[in-house]
Amino acid sequence: MTKRPSVLIVDDRPENLITLEALLEPFNLDIVRATSGAEALAHTLDYDFALVLLDVQMPGMDGYEVAELLRGNKKTKSIPIIFVTARSKAETQIFRGYESGAVDYMFKPLEPIVFNGKVRVFIELYEQKEALRRKTIEFDQKLAELEELQQQLEETNEQLLMLSTTDGLTGLYNKRRFEEIFSEEWERASRTETSLSLIMLDIDHFKLYNDSFGHHLGDDCLRSVAKALRQMELRELDRIARVGGEEFAIVLPDTDPQGAELVAERVRKVISELRIPHNEASGREIVTASFGVSSILPTRHLSSRYLAEAADEALYESKSKNRNCVTFKECMTCWEYAQD
Ligand SMILES: [Mg+2]
The missing domain is CATH 3.30.70.270 (Reverse transcriptase/Diguanylate cyclase domain)
Incomplete structure (x- = not known):
């Protein structure tokens, strides 16, 4: 059984989290919520997220800081991040987002068709990556089994060779x-x-x-x-x-x-x-x-x-x-x- 992809949604305002959840409804996802940057980081210890939807403006640690910390960590550095912001589309802001490792940007209020399209791409990528990872594990196991069989075969051949050239009673040549x-x-x-x-x-x-x-x-x-x-x-x-x-x-x-x-x-x-x-x-x-x-x-x-x-x-x-x-x-x- 393959488990559902997990998605982390981060926003300091609970009503925004509800909106995001509603938008994610069509996808079969395991949704994890966080209302602060610190809480978001804590969740990354317990989950392997397929995607993080990250609010930029939050009290305390803002979205950019959270993204930088995620990028700095081996376990989380390749999780795709989509910044969700109500801020103006000023280019300087967008560049800042990309510097902290954003993969994409979306602006509130979210447009469902655009939102669905973007999220779908990341979920599909994640599922492909997971399938590949499982195949790799399977392949490694098969390879290990094969190597073991190969070794058994070599040992058997050695024994056969010995048996065919040795006298069983005395151990001398036959x-x-x-x-x-x-x-x-x-x-x-x-x-x-x-x-x-x-x-x-x-x-x-x-x-x-x-x-x-x-x-x-x-x-x-x-x-x-x-x-x-x-x-x-x-x-x-x-x-x-x-x-x-x-x-x-x-x-x-x-x-x-x-x-x-x-x-x-x-x-x-x-x-x-x-x-x-x-x-x-x-x-x-x-x-x-x-x-x-x-x-x-x-x-x-x-x-x-x-x-x-x-x-x-x-x-x-x-x-x-x-x-x-x-x-x-x-x-x-x-x-x-x-x-x-
Ligand atoms: Mg906010």
């Missing part, structure tokens, strides 16, 4: 992200002609562990291993992923076979040092892992899967030995191609 990283690193190593190494590791007898202690503790075990891997503080460019149930992969850019084997050996020790108790039926007191390592100087005409397969074969060898060990395997297929 298989999908691992494959991206692996092929990115392959490309980079081909460009920079540096060696790329891959470690595959698998928790020993994990099925037996799960069967003995249940999946809940199985998950705890995987989380502990993942946490230990993260806390090893490998180089920032080395990336760890969980690529299967109990299988992890570590991509080591710019790392030669010796370096990769050293890292694998460190990881093997870190996992056994966790001393997570295993079911003795496995023949082991604690949880351990087996490792397969391979290394290559990649070239673009080769597929990265050769390196992955070599590391997998090496891991298989570790399993077929007594587990809890590191096996390095040359990436033979690659060498054959590379020597062509």
Whole structure:
């Protein structure tokens, strides 16, 4: 609901106020009366007037003084003022009125048609201004809502991205992200002609562990291993992923076979040092892992899967030995191609 525009009428003579009120009757206005300049100013504290009809000649503070004070105040400085005066139309008087910020002049006795026409213009201007102000507020609110939605969207996208690249159980990269990283690193190593190494590791007898202690503790075990891997503080460019149930992969850019084997050996020790108790039926007191390592100087005409397969074969060898060990395997297929 929009409220009616308020108009302030100021005159020291009550009968003049009655005349003004009668003339304003056709407009749907909230009329506020004042019989002195001081009273008029006091009303401006409580209302936002669309228009002030101001008598010039008043005892005490006259109309010009009231107008000057209204112009000097931030809240009231843009309220239109129409001076209503019985004075002569002497030009000096009119100029004085404009100096104090009058918007218009009318002379008593007021002529209804002229009066109505003038008042209507100001009321319409006021209503347009109000409508614009409301639209601006609405617009600002919509803008704020939009900004909030935008931020929510960004947060959701971030979460989605994280979910799509992260393994929910361990917080490490997932298989999908691992494959991206692996092929990115392959490309980079081909460009920079540096060696790329891959470690595959698998928790020993994990099925037996799960069967003995249940999946809940199985998950705890995987989380502990993942946490230990993260806390090893490998180089920032080395990336760890969980690529299967109990299988992890570590991509080591710019790392030669010796370096990769050293890292694998460190990881093997870190996992056994966790001393997570295993079911003795496995023949082991604690949880351990087996490792397969391979290394290559990649070239673009080769597929990265050769390196992955070599590391997998090496891991298989570790399993077929007594587990809890590191096996390095040359990436033979690659060498054959590379020597062509
Ligand atoms: Mg008067």
